[in-house]
Amino acid sequence: MKVTVYSRPECHLCDEALERIHDIAREEGSIEVDVVDIELDDDLMKKYLERIPVVLVGSEVISELVFDPATLRGRLGIA
Numbered sequence: 001m002k003v004t005v006y007s008r009p010e011c012h013l014c015d016e017a018l019e020r021i022h023d024i025a026r027e028e029g030s031i032e033v034d035v036v037d038i039e040l041d042d043d044l045m046k047k048y049l050e051r052i053p054v055v056l057v058g059s060e061v062i063s064e065l066v067f068d069p070a071t072l073r074g075r076l077g078i079a
Contacts (some may be wrong), residue, residue, distance in 0.1 A: 006054040017067035
């Protein structure tokens with residue numbers, strides 16, 4: 001399963017979400033985490049700046065701004 005996180009450097013909410021997501025990925029072993037730096041693309045900056053971290057599972061947005069590990073675990077079907 002692929003988890004995509006839209007973030008940017010020096011974003012404490014992004015850092016916290018990524019730490020938790022990487023913990024879950026290590027536990028499960030079958031989760032690919034793709035981190036997208038929105039600062040590298042003007043369109044992504046406009047779209048996501050006020051919403052980061054934005055977390056997707058596949059193409060479905062599961063969280064914006066405040067990351068909830070339980071929501072990710074539920075969407076991935078893990079306890």
